[in-house]
Amino acid sequence: MTCRHRAIIDTIPSYKQGKTAPVAPGLTSYKISSNENPYPPLPSVQKAIADNALGSINRYPDMRGWAVVERLAQEYGVKPENVILGCGSTEVITQLVSFVSGPGDEVVYPWRSFEAYPIIVAGAGATSVQVANRSDGGHDIDGVIAALNDRTRLVIVNNPNNPTSASLRDDEARRLMRAVPDDVTVLFDEAYFQFNDDPDASVAMRLFDEYPNIVVAHTFSKAYGLAGLRIGYAIAQPEVIEGMIKVALPFGVTHAAQTAALASLDAKDELMGRVGAIKAERERVVAALTEQGWNLGKPYANFFWLPLGERTDGAADRFASQGLSVRAFGGDGIRVSIGEPEANDRVIEVCAELMHDGFAK
Ligand SMILES: Cc1ncc(COP(=O)(O)O)c(C=O)c1O
Incomplete structure (x- = not known):
């Protein structure tokens, strides 16, 4: 059967989920391919779900x-009308892209970045304009500015950037904002901002009051460890939020996810303690790899980037043979999530072998 459909969909690469941990005889396997939080859910969060959500799954959740929303508005000093939830920040990004762009419109973003962007943009019928990252994996803001034109409806900046783990500086973000016309939206996707310890880093909420065309997307999936429950949010001007609500997946954010998010906000200090431990592990791994001779850019998220070029697939096989699933982007490089300390130890061992065998040329 031939199904008549939108030809643009044929141009979209299917989203590839991070591989599950490969089986390696005699070794515990680890999944470090999806930038997940390696810590198990907090007991207080599990209890909140059991006490307040499990008993009502016969009911639809509160759609808004x-x-x-009110709790987040308080945290950020904005009004509830400035906040929208989504089924992960993937959904709020999808809402925004469908609200602002369609056929004939362009969405500009640095590339390589989050694999969902080209899929979401093509899904809306709009056109992606990808601006190659700098050779150090950083955002080419001049390139982004040069790509703006009358068709541009949205600019997406992922900070820190997945997969290169590069951080955008505040002065670069401000330069971008000065260059973008005020009727063109700029989305700062800050899925990993809690891991960013660059003192000069851009923090989009600090620009929010100055530039009404900014939208900020955050998620509970990473620092808050709720990836499996699917809840994220965006902060924007009320008229943008209203448009996003119209295209949102109705009832997409479950009551269990909302309950877990509230319990996680209550446990923020404990969760930020875990973020601190993940950052310490990141520094430990990077120091070991630097000692081995790797020349890595400093990572600012809960993952780091090995720019291996054409040696990527061979190196990914080495990780898999040691029970580690990493994220390989063929011909480009490998993204390695910071996982359990034992997983990180094994990453250090595999990287030592790769260095020895000439992969790090
Ligand atoms: C840059 C970036 N943005 C957004 C997301 C979406 O995360 P979620 O939909 O789980 O909130 C991810 C997930 O990996 C990501 O890497």
Whole structure:
């Protein structure tokens, strides 16, 4: 059967989920391919779900998620009308792209970046304009500015950037904002901002009051460890939020996810302690690799980037043979998530072998 459909969909690469941990005889396997939080859910979060959500799954959730929206509005010093939830930040990004762009419109973003962007943009019928990252994996803001034209409806900046783990400086973000016309939206996707310890880093909420065309996307998946429950949010001007609500997946954010998000906000200090431990592990791994002779850019998220070029697939096989699933982007490089300390130890061992065998040329 031939199904008549939108030809643009044929141009979209299917989203590839990070591989599950490969089986390696005699070794514990680890999945470090999806930038997940290696810590198990907090007991207080599990209890909140059991006490407040499990008993009501015969009911639809509050579609706007007001309790979480009001809480986030308080945290950020904005109005509830400035906040929208989504089924992960992937959904709020999708809402925004469908709200602002369609056929004939362009969405500009640095590349390589989050694999979902080209899929979401093509899904809306709009055109992606990808601006190659600098050779150090950083955002080419001049390139982004040069790509703006009358068709541009949205600019997406992922900070820190997945997969290169590069951080965008505040002065670069401001330069971008000065160059973008005020009727063109700029989305700062800050899925990993809690891991960014660059003192000069851009923090989009600090620009929010100055530039009404900014939208900020955050998620509970990474620092808050709720990836499996699917809840993220965006902060934007009320008229943008209203448009996003119209295209949102109805009832997409479950009551269990809303309950877990509230319990996680209550446990913020404990969760930020875990973020601190993950950052310390990141520094330990990077120091070991630097000692081995790797020349890595400094990572600012809960993952780091090995720019291996054409040696990528061979190196990914080496990781898999040691029970580690990493994220390989053929011909480009490998993204390695910071996982359990034992997983990180094994990453250090595999990287030593790769260095020895000439992969790091
Ligand atoms: C840059 C970036 N943005 C957004 C997301 C979406 O995460 P979620 O939909 O789980 O909130 C991810 C997930 O990996 C990501 O890497």
